[in-house]
Amino acid sequence: MAFYQKCIPHRYDVSIFDIDYKTLKKQGIKALFFDLDNTIIGYDQVTLNEQHHAFLASLQNDFYVVILSNTSFSRVSKALEGFDVPFIYHATKPLKRGFQKALHLASATTKQAVMIGDQLMTDIYGANRMNMVTILVRSVKRKSDRWMTKMNRIFERHVLKRIQKKYPELYLERLKDYVDDHAV
Numbered sequence: 598m599a600f601y602q603k604c605i606p607h608r609y610d611v612s613i614f615d616i617d618y619k620t621l622k623k624q625g626i627k628a629l630f631f632d633l634d635n636t637i638i639g640y641d642q643v644t645l646n647e648q649h650h651a652f653l654a655s656l657q658n659d660f661y662v663v664i665l666s667n668t669s670f671s672r673v674s675k676a677l678e679g680f681d682v683p684f685i686y687h688a689t690k691p692l693k694r695g696f697q698k699a700l701h702l703a704s705a706t707t708k709q710a711v712m713i714g715d716q717l718m719t720d721i722y723g724a725n726r727m728n729m730v731t732i733l734v735r736s737v738k739r740k741s742d743r744w745m746t747k748m749n750r751i752f753e754r755h756v757l758k759r760i761q762k763k764y765p766e767l768y769l770e771r772l773k774d775y776v777d778d779h780a781v
């Protein structure tokens with residue numbers, strides 16, 4: 598599969614709260630891997646709030662949930678304090694290592710796991726390379742992106758333009774709303 602194709606998510610949803618988890622369950626999905634920064638909380642938020650806790654805990658009834666983050670141990674452990682959920686820090690997405698660790702924790706195959714994240718170049722490209730299902734979400738607060746992510750976003754804009762040219766139908770279906778939602 599060509600590089601640009603691997604940057605296309607299977608679908609786009611506005612937030613982690615809008616994903617159709619019931620259908621995922623019916624499709625045989627066992628594990629959900631969530632990016633942390635700007636997928637669950639903004640970079641400028643230190644911890645998950647009660648709504649996040651309750652929501653992720655409810656998902657744990659049906660799925661094995663793992664937080665898969667490229668950020669540091671101190672950032673992730675602090676964010677998840679008081680919440681019993683396995684996490685992987687310094688996941689080095691889009692490299693395969695972090696995804697493999699998460700699959701191992703969840704005892705799931707790539708076909709049984711979904712990656713949910715807000716970045717094409719790390720979350721989506723990385724998980725597509727693993728042949729996982731990928732769901733892109735709107736960044737919680739794009740302005741809070743850190744410098745490394747800002748660099749990735751520059752590359753992401755280029756990739757989005759190429760996808761729009763090469764795969765206009767897929768772009769319309771899965772990426773246009775993502776682009777439009779961040780333009781406002």
Ligand SMILES: [Mg+2]
Pocket residue numbers: 632633634635636714715716
């Ligand atoms: Mg992120």
